[in-house]
Amino acid sequence: MTIRHHPEDELLLQLAAGRLDAAAAIVLAVHAEQCPRCRERVRDFEALGGVLLDALEPELLAPAALAETLARIDGAATPRPQAAAMPAVRAQLPEGLPWPRSLAGCAIGPWRLLGPGLRWSRIGAPHDAQANLFLLRVDGGRQLPMHSHRGREMTQVLYGAFDDGRGQFGPGDFDTADDAVHHQPVVLPGSTCVCLASVSGKVLFDGWLARIGGALVGM
Ligand SMILES: [Zn+2]
Known part of the structure; x- marks a missing residue:
């Protein structure tokens, strides 16, 4: 898979900071799942740590939702059985x-x-x-x-x-x-x-x- 079009850093930062609505966060999480470059960027932004997160006062995404989103990104490199869908x-x-x-x-x-x-x-x-x-x-x-x-x-x-x-x-x-x-x-x-x-x-x-x-x- 050759990926040519990536989200801007600003969006990845907002994802890492929990500033996006759930729908946008999921679309970006799917991209990060498929794109090693952006997965790395999100990890970089996460690594900026609690200071940044505190400063941005995440409010749109529930903490559990953010944790789950990031966990999915972290686990993306490990193949697992595909999730069931309709x-x-x-x-x-x-x-x-x-x-x-x-x-x-x-x-x-x-x-x-x-x-x-x-x-x-x-x-x-x-x-x-x-x-x-x-x-x-x-x-x-x-x-x-x-x-x-x-x-x-x-x-x-x-x-x-x-x-x-x-x-x-x-x-x-x-x-x-x-x-x-x-x-x-x-x-x-x-x-x-x-x-x-x-x-x-x-x-x-x-x-x-x-x-x-x-x-x-x-x-
Ligand atoms: Zn990308």
């Missing part, structure tokens, strides 16, 4: 897709149709009922509706690849987009793309059909 969701994932350890403890919703060749599954975070976290499964050659954001969208590619005009993103790559980004990710032909994504704030789709779709899924 069989129906797992059955429709491409073969060879490693199920992220950081999703252990999450509730995995059924696949729902969002558009032609486009399905999503809501993921319930164990410590935050409001977490806006989901899997997206998009067929090769399909695209997401053009959209922008009021908040921050984070995406971790688990399988396949997409191009949103800003660059190409493949397995292990991380992407973040905020209200300055107006983009339309297109999945490369020939392979399904599966991403884990979190959204803070609203995703603003262009066009009435896409808007209705967004409203239906609560984005």
